[in-house]
């Protein structure tokens with residue numbers, strides 16, 4: 001410990017005395033999705049000073065970057081659809097020349113700024129444009145409260161460059177601070193130290209003292225209030241959602257404590273969740289200190305809170321140790337799904353989590369089948385060069401990744417795996433990791449150490465599912481399968497043993513209905529179980545897929561309402577996909593989509609435009 005402290009203070013001294021000779025020996029991995037060249041000059045701290053203008057739907061102001069300059073005469077940023085007004089160097093703001101490369105529709109433009117060999121600060125004056133895909137500006141009508149507008153950002157994977165110039169690679173970390181001016185009746189919150197109430201000035205200050213990659217910088221502005229849950233946890237939401245959210249997330253503090261017991265100290269101080277309006281395109285996003293979440297997990301019975309466990313787990317796998325490029329995303333998501341399920345197991349028990357493992361494997365197998373047909377790669381390590389990194393987002397990094405970690409658990413036992421993961425996180429604290437670096441570490445610290453025999457290369461580099469994939473079989477699901485069987489043999493739905501079913505059993509039931517189920521059979525089930533009006537979004541969404549498949553028209557008005565309100569990609573994409581399987585369905589889907597599209601975030605709209613062959617009128 002003493003030794004460590006000595007080193008820490010020695011580097012600090014060095015940094016204080018000779019900033020101009022600071023050189024960066026970090027070896028940066030080439031990131032195919034970023035123009036930046038960090039080995040020349042790299043951002044170490046960002047200070048944003050922005051005005052949030054709802055009328056113009058624009059952020060504008062100044063971004064100040066403290067850089068580590070390795071004797072370079074240029075620094076390169078990623079930008080996309082930004083309006084760069086002026087760039088100056090140093091505290092005395094000497095005007096600098098810069099150039100923007102030709103625009104690429106996915107990656108945007110490289111912003112190359114000419115600097116001096118001793119430049120340590122760059123100031124960029126800019127504003128966002130209508131092409132800022134990270135931003136979603138919502139009208140009051142699109143919020144829960146219906147009275148105030150709302151703004152939120154989504155940075156992952158490469159959208160941060162659409163709202164501030166950045167070296168937009170997960171391998172480049174920097175600290176940040178921000179000063180934001182927002183309309184007086186609104187509150188701003190970020191992935192940083194946050195205010196807990198509105199003030200009269202409408203000016204809010206933020207700081208994030210731990211270095212984070214650009215994709216984890218996030219902002220929300222709206223009629224937002226805060227309520228504490230535990231010592232280190234709390235919820236932000238619109239006033240009409242706040243009490244419900246506090247009830248739903250009552251286990252958050254326990255989750256945090258369980259997570260720390262598993263894999264070591266939580267490094268970010270506070271852990272809060274913000275419940276966003278329903279157009280948020282994801283279930284959750286692990287913005288440090290402040291998870292962004294869809295309101296579709298507010299089920300009223302705490303049944304969908306494993307999503308919070310997932311985003312919380314990213315505080316280790318993802319935010320504390322980060323995938324070096326988006327080709328390594330399984331290092332973020334696979335470990336996080338495994339970790340999520342360990343938290344869920346600790347809090348809700350083994351029987352509960354077994355259902356999630358089995359549902360997860362079902363998803364994975366369905367995806368693998370689809371990918372085999374389409375020829376899409378299904379290895380853990382991806383090859384997304386030249387493509388939108390969003391294309392790599394599938395059950396492969398999540399479920400195949402998690403099952404690989406589960407295999408490691410089975411090979412060596414939990415105790416050894418847990419020790420390994422603890423050490424792994426600590427050894428790579430606030431660093432990034434490539435798949436290859438990880439495999440080296442795994443080999444030395446786990447496989448060789450415990451003389452294990454694991455087909456790592458097959459799991460990581462080959463398509464498909466290795467034969468030794470662990471298969472968790474849920475005892476609870478046996479009952480569901482029996483119920484499905486007796487129903488198929490004529491037992492009335494009311495007589496099935498469904499009394500204590502959680503949403504997981506219901507999901508298993510709905511997903512395993514016969515593919516050729518008729519609309520009238522659907523109606524009988526609906527009358528008994530009221531799926532069409534389920535308050536549980538997972539159950540409703542799974543049911544709606546079956547409803548479209550069986551042409552069960554009674555559900556269509558609710559499906560339309562759902563598609564009009566909810567923008568969560570995981571729900572809406574399968575519904576539209578099911579619709580387009582028939583000509584009539586496709587017509588209906590396009591009709592609904594034309595009305596619903598303005599409610600969707602760009603991330604969902606882009607996917608759906610392609611799926612539906614939709615062109616803006």
Ligand code: BES
Pocket residue numbers: 156157281282283284285286306307310311314333390393398570
């Ligand atoms: N980090 C992801 C969301 C993400 C991934 C956004 C890649 C953009 C690009 C987040 O942690 C996540 O995985 N969310 C899931 C929920 C989870 C319980 C599987 C989601 O949104 O469905």
Ligand code: ZN
Pocket residue numbers: 310314332333336
């Ligand atoms: Zn995740």
